[in-house]
Amino acid sequence: MTKKILEKAAANGLINRRHLLGMGLTGAGVVATNSVMGADAALNFEIPGWSKQPGPGASAYGGRSSYAEQLQRTAGRPNPTYPGGGSSRSPLQHLQGIITPNSLHFERHHAGIPDIDPAQHKLVINGLVRQPLVFSYEDLLKYPMVSRIYFLECSGNSGALLRGVQGGNAQSLHGLVSCAEWTGIPLSTLLDEAGVLPDARWVAAVGADAASMGRSVPIEKALDDTMVALFQNGEPVMPGQGYPMRLFLPGWEGNASVKWLSQLKLTREAVHFRDETSKYTDVLSNRSSLQFTFPMGTKSLITSPSGQMSLPGQGLYKITGIAWSGTGSIRRVEVSADGGRSWADALIESNQFDKALTRFSIPWQWAGGDAILQSRATDSAGNVQPTRDAIIADRGTISFYHNHCIQSWAVTDSGEVSNVYV
């Protein structure tokens, strides 16, 4: 219940974002506010049992509330021809803010997670350098480091939309994106120590997993903001993220940020590893294939309400979601409740860091009719998130990777929310 007159911002119930600040909307996700405050007879003010006896004491490594354990990544089924291969997806529809907890950060592995003893691990720099070098983990801990908040997104994220997959939710369709504070050594520091020779144009990065997964990185990026990351949200990089160290290429397709990093070889040409030729390339209608598509596109997603949720009844809701761009910071997010015919500016709730997730929200008065919810991001370079039709017009229907199209969630008159194509 609200006594204010809500200022419309766009059709089908979108309300000016300024109202979010004064209306007492709280909490995450779908919030119905159509009950009269304080009038609920079921409210119970007896002192609860947990306030009457001491709980367990401190622990060595924190766990979650037993009431929050439904927050899980979803992992694909094991494939006997691909041992250890596959991915797990972050539960985006249940997260808030911009940081993904380490235990819920998405994963994509090509031969499972190696159990690496950091004391035995080596990082080699060789090839076109004045002096090939090897670094131990202990060596690397002594270097000056930088800490930055960056998103990481698998370039296969959201590919299902280009296949026209029916149904799904934010996690199953888009859960291959996460965001963390990464702490590590600027790669330029280590490359300078080895002495890059003038002929070196690429850096071949190789991991210590069973697939020795490799990717070629242009020297310009390697000397720019690339880091050898040793910490993730303050603790050592998780085993599934490359413990004891990973390459991190801010804004670029996740696969190139090679995990379990063990070798950097300076080369004249790209190596054309399997995972930059056979995979992570996009076949166009004319059957040419885009190769080395590095920065991830400007993108956003409404995480609530989103696919497979249901709205409990007419009333005021908070639409919220995340936006990110591999080519800068998020400058603007617009939301539509009528399938893209009218748009309203969303409120930016978080910091707007370069190449990081950004949280947005906007109030929405649902009158109980059909709606199609969309969001559209614009980044600091002026890139605007495209429609699915625009991506398909550009690339055809064969390509799968690097999809950053607008997601449409339909709301039916009964309040069911589902993935649709408009």
Place this chain on the structure above:
Amino acid sequence: MSMFKKILAALLLASIAMSSFLASSQETVRLGTPVTEDQLENFDLVAPPDGSGFPSGSGTARQGKAVFDTNCAACHASNGEGTSGNTVIVGGDMHSEENPLRTVGSFWPYASTIFDYVRRAMPADAPKSLSNTEVYQVTAYVLFLNGIIEEDMVLNSETLQSVEMPNADGFIDRSHIQ
């Protein structure tokens, strides 16, 4: 020079000395241990199209059949036709009407990638278990199954560079977009 100027000059010199000290102490974090490329011979598996990373040795498809049957056929089937989507390594045509089947033969732009990938990652349940000779042999066999080389062509670091893949010109390099 006045006393004031002398003090100023002394402070200036001290600050220059301090900043150069700081700069040099930054530069002294150089903890990499020098190694030689020879020491890395077994560690460095990077094998790019220019042939620079290839080991000595050679093999033919005729020799590779037995290696393939023993180590690869369980997933890739005896003629490379595969047992599931990702294990199909022969056939396909990038210019077919429907969504083209992408395989080593129809899609991969360089033969070197077969050698590089097999040596580092295959067989999936026992990667790096093949000798360099066996990797040459099985690479030749996969190329032969795709009709790209003859059964008795000797594949080595030199000849591998000369193998022309059907889709070699099928890629658009976007690496300049950063």
